[in-house]
Amino acid sequence: MDFNITAEEEALVFHVASLLQSGLSPTDDDLVEELGDEVRPLLQSLVDKGWLVIDKERELTLSVIARAAVSSRKDVEGP
Incomplete structure (x- = not known):
């Protein structure tokens, strides 16, 4: 696993x-429909x-x- 992700990837x-x-x-197509083609890469x-x-x-x-990283980050940021 590569822990180096961009701010866009993190979002x-x-x-x-x-x-x-x-x-x-969600499927990849759902996210492309919602966010645009630039999300596919x-x-x-x-x-x-x-x-x-x-x-x-x-x-x-x-x-x-x-999942662990997201959970940990939510704990730090609060609700």
Whole structure:
């Protein structure tokens, strides 16, 4: 896993985490529709770095380590 991510990638990780927490199961196409085509390379980078996982239905989820990082960061930032 590559722990070096850009601010844009970090924002996208937190966006995906928020969607998942809301009970949604976003796909890459859902995020492209919502955020634009420029998000596709960010998604691929996060998959390559081990932050996002794509299941067989193309739904995105956070990796175990990404979930821990998001949880830890939320604890620091507060509600």
